[in-house]
Amino acid sequence: MPSAPPPVRLWHDRDFRKLWAGQTASQVGEHAGRVVLPLVAVVALDAGADQVGVLRAVEQAPILLFSLLAGVWVDRWRTRTVMVLADVGRAALLAAITLSAVLGLLGMPLLLVAAFAIGVFTVFFDVAYHASLVRLVRRDQLMQANSALESSRSAAQIGGPALGGALVSLLSASTAALASAALFAVSALSLRGIRRREPVPGHGEHPTRIRREIVDGLRFVAGSPSLRAVGLASAAYQFCFAALMTVYLLFLVRTLELPGAVVGLVLAAMGPGAVLGSLLSAGLPRRFGYGVVLVSSAALADVALMCVPAVRGSGLAPVLLLMGINVVFGACSQVVNIITAVVRQAVTPVRMQGRVVATINFVGMGLMPFGSLCGGYLGEHWGLRPSLLVAAVGLALSPLVLALSPLARLGRSLPVAPEPGQGVPGPGGRNR
Incomplete structure (x- = not known):
């Protein structure tokens, strides 16, 4: 009897390469947009801290409103279709922002509407791309595939903010939105090239x-x-991180008086750290265990951000210090992202991947709008440095939740998803 052909290696798989390329372009566009839209408000419309907080909250509100619905749709539809439609929608909206600025129609109300709609499409794309991986690659390729996709997200963190900040400085904030629009269009074209007929549960x-x-x-x-702990830790982290980032951008522009290009460079420093984190995540869990690496990485990431409010002065020194902080934060956060993603995929049956991603996004990232509003309020009434410190200290709740959960006891092997009719797996792969 002839032997079965050897399985295709991950990077020899044309469809995975198409997914990786499309996701990379989409992530670069998304991270560029996260810098461009607030800078449109600050530079072009002279928005204050409270208005920037409202803008970020409006863009993040769809996570709370549509995540659960997106999970159901992704479990019913082909993920490629969802991702392509989301990319096309975001490209059209960002192009509309530039057009409205050229025609003299751009104002905060129009920017808020566009930000909300972009947020809706982002929710559907994020749920779909997380669910698509399990349908596209084998279980033994999950760690490598997640590392590859997270590495591309790291490249997006490098290129996106730097691209957005540079274009705002060279052109204008509203014109810079076209760069994100073009990247979303490239992503849609790449994802359309996936040939494999995706099995829909x-x-x-x-x-x-x-x-x-x-x-x-x-x-x-x-x-x-395991999933409950991921959701609770994510909720604590996302709320405080949204508050911190709302104030952080204003801190860089108004307290340290950094130009747009340098702001993009500082934020982009998270990217090289994230690349380092992707490399470390491939070997550290096998050596020390998933639980130890997860909890210690989350704690170190939060300690790094607590140093931000202490940065003072002008010139090269504070810029280099902020970049160093962001490299450490990016590396540790990336390790946490990859481990939690792999654990989530391992304990979830294929038929429920979309709903589980959406539920965790709803529980965790759904708090981001409230965090952004809180950050905007604190920044306006308490000042930027005290607000940064409060938000950074609050981030410590996330590693605390992880340390008190079963995830902290995970060893060197992954848990196993239950078969139909079985119970929910615990952290060691056994059913409850």
């Missing part, structure tokens, strides 16, 4: 109602000790 002869599927996803996450 079935829902039986009579599909269940959307509400029932949403409840199933919530129950699955709530019933898994």
